[in-house]
Amino acid sequence: MIGRRKGREGGGGAVEQPETCLLCELNQGESATITEISAAYSHAALLEGYGLAAGTWVVRERTLPLGDPIVFRVEGRPIALRREDALHISVRRKGAE
Amino acid sequence: MSLGTIPAATGQNPKPAHVPSQASSSARTIALAGPPNCGKSTLYNRLTGTRQKIANYPGVTVEYRVGKLAHDNRISVIDLPGIRGKGAHSEDEAVAWKVLQGEMPGVARPDGVFLILDGTRLDSLLPLAAEVLALGLPTLVLVNLADTLLKRGGSLDVAALELSLGAPVGLISATEGSGIDCITQFLKANGGLVPPKLPPVLQDSSGRRAWARRVAEDSRYRLPRESVWTRRLDSLFLHPLFGPAFLIVATIGVFQTVFTLGQWMGDGIAAGLSRADALIRPEISNLILQSLLLDGLWKGMGAVLVFLPPILLLFLFLGLMEDSGYLGRAAAISDRMMSRIGLNGKSFIPLLAGYGCAVPAILATRIVGSRRDRLATIFVIPFMTCSARLPVYTLLIAAFIPPRPVLGGLFGLRSCTLLGLYALGFLAAVATAKLLNSSILENSRTPFVLELPEYRLPRPRSLAGILLERAKIFLTQVGTVVLAVSFVVWFLVHLPFRAGHLAAMHESLLSRAGQWIEPVVRPLGFNWKIAVGLLTSFVAREVMVGTLGTIYGADPGTNSQGLTAALQQDLTVPGAMSLLVFFALAMQCTSTFAIVRRETNSWKWPVAQFLYMGLLAYGMAWLVNSCLSRLL
Numbered sequence: 079m080i081g082r083r084k085g086r087e088g089g090g091g092a093v094e095q096p097e098t099c100l101l102c103e104l105n106q107g108e109s110a111t112i113t114e115i116s117a118a119y120s121h122a123a124l125l126e127g128y129g130l131a132a133g134t135w136v137v138r139e140r141t142l143p144l145g146d147p148i149v150f151r152v153e154g155r156p157i158a159l160r161r162e163d164a165l166h167i168s169v170r171r172k173g174a175e
Numbered sequence: 176m177s178l179g180t181i182p183a184a185t186g187q188n189p190k191p192a193h194v195p196s197q198a199s200s201s202a203r204t205i206a207l208a209g210p211p212n213c214g215k216s217t218l219y220n221r222l223t224g225t226r227q228k229i230a231n232y233p234g235v236t237v238e239y240r241v242g243k244l245a246h247d248n249r250i251s252v253i254d255l256p257g258i259r260g261k262g263a264h265s266e267d268e269a270v271a272w273k274v275l276q277g278e279m280p281g282v283a284r285p286d287g288v289f290l291i292l293d294g295t296r297l298d299s300l301l302p303l304a305a306e307v308l309a310l311g312l313p314t315l316v317l318v319n320l321a322d323t324l325l326k327r328g329g330s331l332d333v334a335a336l337e338l339s340l341g342a343p344v345g346l347i348s349a350t351e352g353s354g355i356d357c358i359t360q361f362l363k364a365n366g367g368l369v370p371p372k373l374p375p376v377l378q379d380s381s382g383r384r385a386w387a388r389r390v391a392e393d394s395r396y397r398l399p400r401e402s403v404w405t406r407r408l409d410s411l412f413l414h415p416l417f418g419p420a421f422l423i424v425a426t427i428g429v430f431q432t433v434f435t436l437g438q439w440m441g442d443g444i445a446a447g448l449s450r451a452d453a454l455i456r457p458e459i460s461n462l463i464l465q466s467l468l469l470d471g472l473w474k475g476m477g478a479v480l481v482f483l484p485p486i487l488l489l490f491l492f493l494g495l496m497e498d499s500g501y502l503g504r505a506a507a508i509s510d511r512m513m514s515r516i517g518l519n520g521k522s523f524i525p526l527l528a529g530y531g532c533a534v535p536a537i538l539a540t541r542i543v544g545s546r547r548d549r550l551a552t553i554f555v556i557p558f559m560t561c562s563a564r565l566p567v568y569t570l571l572i573a574a575f576i577p578p579r580p581v582l583g584g585l586f587g588l589r590s591c592t593l594l595g596l597y598a599l600g601f602l603a604a605v606a607t608a609k610l611l612n613s614s615i616l617e618n619s620r621t622p623f624v625l626e627l628p629e630y631r632l633p634r635p636r637s638l639a640g641i642l643l644e645r646a647k648i649f650l651t652q653v654g655t656v657v658l659a660v661s662f663v664v665w666f667l668v669h670l671p672f673r674a675g676h677l678a679a680m681h682e683s684l685l686s687r688a689g690q691w692i693e694p695v696v697r698p699l700g701f702n703w704k705i706a707v708g709l710l711t712s713f714v715a716r717e718v719m720v721g722t723l724g725t726i727y728g729a730d731p732g733t734n735s736q737g738l739t740a741a742l743q744q745d746l747t748v749p750g751a752m753s754l755l756v757f758f759a760l761a762m763q764c765t766s767t768f769a770i771v772r773r774e775t776n777s778w779k780w781p782v783a784q785f786l787y788m789g790l791l792a793y794g795m796a797w798l799v800n801s802c803l804s805r806l807l
Contacts, residue, residue, distance in 0.1 A: 132381060143419050160622065
């Protein structure tokens, strides 16, 4: 597990999944770049304070014991985010690590 | 404050450490701002030492601390709540921005800012720095955890960063106290405090982030390696099985400690107070004065003072959890459960604390963040079975529930009843939270997003600071509100005076009031004596036991058998059950009322809460009494 973050540019090989998806659809350990936060979502400014904004690099780190929230590494910092909020964030996959 | 005064203060600076009194012409205020978990409070304590006080901003519930710089008492430092960006949703953050912008009514705009940033994640904090620098206030940027940054292989070119930000930058370690001399230099700078030279006018967020990336690059910022310990501990504390198991065991352990150790220490205080009482009593010859001072005020304050140890212990544990970084994990794990009832994970700890005492629990809701969830949490906390209900529960259960075995002797009927009362309170809390969520608080659901900070060893100094603060606030409360209430109750119990003598219980104003409200409580199965007990229980629940003891002429401490027997004669079984239900649901606690008033900064919330809980309690007690009366 240690040193995963260095895989920032890694991947890009045989990826069968669609290139863009929702943040909560990422697999464990998969990294992606945020492409947009849905305009209908009224808390975008709040999420931005945690680094969750277009252009940010995220890694899905772990799912918490009861299945929700999900911990993402956002620019290297672990951020817990509920699935219902992660639904509003679109990302571009960087390929599974 | 006019700008003209500032250069005068710094140009020919006499030795500031030896200026005895505050020279108001050169007094300045510096705001300490920064994101949460970056060592802001540690730095604040280091800068101000013990010379600080807590105050509330007018019109809001947010507390702030203000203190004088330890080596220069002309400079006040305001410790602002942690900020992330202007898109803040919590009341605390909004207040911090308002103060920085000079828009907080009653608070002058600060003359300068110490912006403290966590050096181990500086790149992600630069957009925030842009927003703060753009305010145009003279700013000193303090990069904290500089030692950790270097130790873990990170790097930063300070001179280049200063150039990019247009503001002076200091590398510090708030914990070690190293590097903070840059603050003295900043304050002494020739020509006074200077606003940042290149205030980055970056209005949109993507512009700010592009700028931040450029600044990080220009100042050759390299992130330190991740903390290996944080990763290891997280795979333990966030483990699918061990994580929740640890959380449950830890919480039970904490509450067990808080309320056994706290009770023991509280008993110590009570013993000390009554010894003092015995010493003073013979010294006061006037019987009325003796009764007022000792039985009224001294005992009244003493009854509340015994809660000081559990409250401090609870805050000690909360402080330990917060400082170590575990609190965030506990909130994250319990969020799933809490979201089902319309609250969020950050409400979990305050709710649990409610099992001890609603007062510290309501104070603990400060960690909840969003005002909406905080209000909902405050509203349901008094339903959690607090320790003050226990004396009443124990008394009534002992009097009316036979010690019969249940489930083949596995449980006793008495402990089952007690458990049922705990469950009743919990269910009422859950139902109320759901009700709030689908009614008045419906349209303001806020996201749950939480940064999990690195694990750190808690520091005794900052914990001691928290405890000292809390003790001060609590003792002020005891010295004011509680004192006043005790005063009023004593008069109600003892008026009218007859020929210089105190009124007997049955002819006091209080007992008349009891007889007057008897028709109201008769449908619940209570007589006037119970009604009087109920009346006094609104000061604090456990007071009821003492009142009943006085009324029935038996001291519950020495002769509890007498009180039990008296109750059995005076109360029917349905009446006793209805009394238990009433206690489980009603908000009979002046301290809770006062603290809700203080924390929500409005009368609306405590009054609504009091009426809601009171009506619910009355309705349910009536239902229990009338159903059981028909059955039995």
